[in-house]
Amino acid sequence: MKKQFFHLWLLFFMGFLLMSYSEEKRLHIIIQPQFSSERVAENTWYVTENNDSIQFSKLRFYLTNFEIEKKDGTRYSIPDSNFLVDVFSEETLQLKFPDVSYAKGDELLFNIGVEKEMNTAGALAGALDPSNGMYWSWQSGYINFKLEGKSPSCASRKNKFQFHIGGYTAPYETTKRVHFILNAPNEPITLPLQIDAFFKNIQLKDEYQIMIPGEKASVIAATLPKLFSVNE
Amino acid sequence: MNRIKTYSICFVGIFICCGFAVIQHKEVLFDYPEYWPKPAYDFSKLSMTEEEFQLGRHLFYDPILSRDNTISCASCHLQATGFTHVDHDLSHGIDGNIGTRNSMTLMNLAWSTSFMWDGGVNHIEVQALAPITSEDEMDNSLEAIVEKLNASEKYKTLFYRVHNDSVVTGQKTLLALTQFVVMLNSYNSKYDKYIRNEAGGEFTAQEKNGLELFRTNCASCHKEPLFTSQDFKNIGLAVDTTLNDFGRMGITANKSDSLKFKVPTLRNIQFTSPYMHDGRFETLQEVLQHYTTGIQQSNTLAPELKNDILLTPNERVDLLVFLRTLSDTDFLFNKRFNYPNNY
Numbered sequence: 001m002k003k004q005f006f007h008l009w010l011l012f013f014m015g016f017l018l019m020s021y022s023e024e025k026r027l028h029i030i031i032q033p034q035f036s037s038e039r040v041a042e043n044t045w046y047v048t049e050n051n052d053s054i055q056f057s058k059l060r061f062y063l064t065n066f067e068i069e070k071k072d073g074t075r076y077s078i079p080d081s082n083f084l085v086d087v088f089s090e091e092t093l094q095l096k097f098p099d100v101s102y103a104k105g106d107e108l109l110f111n112i113g114v115e116k117e118m119n120t121a122g123a124l125a126g127a128l129d130p131s132n133g134m135y136w137s138w139q140s141g142y143i144n145f146k147l148e149g150k151s152p153s154c155a156s157r158k159n160k161f162q163f164h165i166g167g168y169t170a171p172y173e174t175t176k177r178v179h180f181i182l183n184a185p186n187e188p189i190t191l192p193l194q195i196d197a198f199f200k201n202i203q204l205k206d207e208y209q210i211m212i213p214g215e216k217a218s219v220i221a222a223t224l225p226k227l228f229s230v231n232e
Numbered sequence: 233m234n235r236i237k238t239y240s241i242c243f244v245g246i247f248i249c250c251g252f253a254v255i256q257h258k259e260v261l262f263d264y265p266e267y268w269p270k271p272a273y274d275f276s277k278l279s280m281t282e283e284e285f286q287l288g289r290h291l292f293y294d295p296i297l298s299r300d301n302t303i304s305c306a307s308c309h310l311q312a313t314g315f316t317h318v319d320h321d322l323s324h325g326i327d328g329n330i331g332t333r334n335s336m337t338l339m340n341l342a343w344s345t346s347f348m349w350d351g352g353v354n355h356i357e358v359q360a361l362a363p364i365t366s367e368d369e370m371d372n373s374l375e376a377i378v379e380k381l382n383a384s385e386k387y388k389t390l391f392y393r394v395h396n397d398s399v400v401t402g403q404k405t406l407l408a409l410t411q412f413v414v415m416l417n418s419y420n421s422k423y424d425k426y427i428r429n430e431a432g433g434e435f436t437a438q439e440k441n442g443l444e445l446f447r448t449n450c451a452s453c454h455k456e457p458l459f460t461s462q463d464f465k466n467i468g469l470a471v472d473t474t475l476n477d478f479g480r481m482g483i484t485a486n487k488s489d490s491l492k493f494k495v496p497t498l499r500n501i502q503f504t505s506p507y508m509h510d511g512r513f514e515t516l517q518e519v520l521q522h523y524t525t526g527i528q529q530s531n532t533l534a535p536e537l538k539n540d541i542l543l544t545p546n547e548r549v550d551l552l553v554f555l556r557t558l559s560d561t562d563f564l565f566n567k568r569f570n571y572p573n574n575y
Contacts, residue, residue, distance in 0.1 A: 122277065122357030123406035130361060131374040131402025137361035139483055140354040214485055 024101035027068075027108075028188035031085060031093040033059070035196050042088045048199040054161075058148040059087040059195070060134060062114050062127070068100065069107040069179075076100075081110075082118075084127040084134060087193070094188075106182050112224045113144030113175035119168040141213065142166055144174050145224060147198065154208040161204060165221050167213020174213070174221035178230040197227045258282040260411075262342070265419050265428070268457055271342035273356055278411050283393040288412025289572045290390060291405065296380055297360075298326055298370035305363070305409075308335040311569050314500035315339065315416060321511030325369035332368075332475055334511035336496060337504050339418045339563065345462045349493045349509040352483045357410045374402045381405065418499050418563035419457070426557065427457070435557070441547075442554025449523075449541050449551075453495045453534070459558065464492040465534040468527035472510055479509065490532050502559045516555060520548050 033040040040046075043055050066081035078100055086092045102108070114128065119141045123130060134143045145165040154161050167174045182189060201223060210216050225232045260282050262275065278284065291297065295304040308323045309315040315338035317323040323335040333349050347353035353362055363369040364377065381387040381400040388398040395404060423443075425433025435443070446454075455461045464480045471477075471491070480489035493509045507513045513522065523541050527533070543551065563569075 120354050122355040123403045123410070125401065125403040129402040130358060130406065131378050133373070133375060135358070135361065135374075137353075137358075137365040139352040140358050 024103060025187055027097040027100040027102055027182075029095040030188050030190050031087075031095070031193050032190050033087045033093070033193045033195060035194075040087065040195055046196070048196060048202075048204070050199065050203060052151050052153040052199065052204040054149055054151040054153075054199070054204070056087075056147070056149040056195075058146060061085055061112065061145040062134065062142065063095065064111045064114055064118070064127075065109075066097070066100075067109040068102050069109060070103070071105050080126070082114075082127045084132055087195075102182050104183055107179050108182050109177065109179040111175050111177055112228065113166070113221070114142040114168075115175055116168040116173070118142070136166065139213070141168055144221070147195075151204045151208070153204040155205065156208050161208035162211060163198075163209075163220065164211045165217050165224075167217050167221075169213070172214050172218040174217050176221060176225050176232060178225045178228065178232055180230040192229060194227050194229065198223065200226075260285050260415065262415070264417060265424070265457070267427075268419070269343065272345050273342040273414060275342075275414075277357070277407055278414070279394055280411075281394060283390075284408055284411040285415060286572065287387075287390045287394055288408040288410065289569075290387075291409050292412050293571050296384070297364060297372060297377055299372040299376070300326065302326060303370050305360070306571070308363075308369070309338050311566075312503065312564055314418075314504040314564065316504045318503070318505060321506050323369075325363075325366065326371045329368035331366065332477060333509050334506060336494075337500065338413055339416050339497060339499055340458055341416065342414050343458050343462070346494065350480050350483050351464060351494055356414060357406050360406060360409045374405065378402050378405060416563075416569060418560040420562040421499065421560040422557040423554075424457075424560070436553075438550050438553050439557055442550040442552070442557075445543065445547055445551045446554055449543070450498075452536050454498050459498040460495045463495050464489065465495055465536075466491040466493075466530065466532040467523075468529070468533050468537055469508060469512070469522070470528050472512065475510060477510065488532060491530065492532060498555065499558050500560055500564060502556050503564065516552055517548075520551065524548075 035046045038046070040056065040059075043057065046054055046056075048054060062082065062084055064082040066078040068076045068078070070076075078097060081097065083095050084092065085095075118124060118128060128142070134146065135141070136143060143164045143166040145163070147161075147163045147165075149161055150159045151161055152159055165174050180191075184190070198220075202220075207216075210220065257279065258281060260280055262271075262280070264271070292305045292309075295301045295307075297304060303325050307325070308317040310318060317335040321334060322330050322332060324330045336349065341347075341356055344356065347356065347359040348362060353359045361374060364372050364374060378400050381391070387400060391400050391404060391408075392398040394408065422433055422435075422439075425431070426435050426439075426443075427433070447456075453461050453463065453465055466479075469491070478490050480492040480494075481487065483489075501507075501516065505514055505516075507516070507519050513519050520543065523537070524543055527537055527540075
């Protein structure tokens, strides 16, 4: 009896060794929100490229439909891989895929935002549950990217700026499919989020509020891949 | 070895007990006449159980959905009037606030491809979010509702009966409401019995003439058997300058959608007064008056209304008599749809 168990343990142990020596790595991404290479914090002053002083109170967005493309071209869609990232809630910056492995050089694809099919699929669960404050009610659809804060440059009430970027109907789609190569030598993979890039083409004195789908939202959405330093 | 045996007996015992604890669900059937088109709604997310139907019914009639527990869905959607707000041109909600539109009827919603007068809502499961979050209706959020429901022993029990899990989520709340409203089907009016050649469906000469007039003048938009084409149309109503409501254009931002509103069903129309998106007409006589003599020309006017609709006084009466055959008392007085006293 005892001897049998010993054999079993040996087998497990060897399997474990084999796994740890293989090139496959478990997918784990950490998002690093930065403003001009400074770590971003709530209600702290920053200065944009256009010399607007700003503070952030809310920054939440969807990253969805992750997929791995192997070097040989085969693709694997990771089921239910939908994340609602809240930059000021530390644990949501960690995207963990315990069942997904990859090799160095594989490509990772995902959406910034929620695809059309999920915008028209009724009430969904988990990160996509409409009770997460990222769903419009008067016009169905997800807010893909929500950024709020204040700046003395904004002529609005309490100097607030509010950017709620969403919309899935042509020609004003706001969801962006992006990809980057997983060649970071160390784990987990860090994905810098350059929030200063958001304000590159925005003059806060003229533009401080977008809360509906449409042309303005789609123009801003086009700049989102640059925030993540990923390719469209 | 003995120990293993004891453990396995215990395990099997626990397993059997679990079997008894699992709730037996009673199925609900989604029924409709076989000659009707297939519903647009995909039922796959619903449990189609009596338990979920009753949970949705409780939610529908419970003011817990509003910010201050005063307004329920039924406040503006009363069963006896085809689930709409009788006698109010614009519906009112929380704090006595008055909204900007006439509440719509709720019936045969599984065939509906968009919701609200402007079609802003794209799916029945997320429709409830509109009145829940409207400042003039329930002025609440789904987050706050989920929190309230999770603190309620009654609802934890009702959700447990459906999901074998008492934790309430936004999705489960919306699905339960859907399970109730999607069952509000009307297909037993005198007109339906006439079409099916059933007892009680014998049309008088006047009703038959009314049906003919209806098919000639109205049915292209109010398409049988649902009495709506699900389309958006500008029916030539003058703009109410106190509201400046341009309908569908507010959603699509497309000028060609200016003044277009959803074509509503005409089923149970005898009881769903007042009429139009802003409830401007109190009687069906006024509605016919509009279609025959009141059409305002504009770029987006429905092509169906470009030519005048001509009706003699007698023909108008026949048409009105026909519209009464769309009343379905089986639906309006169905005890399964009323306030849940008995569950």
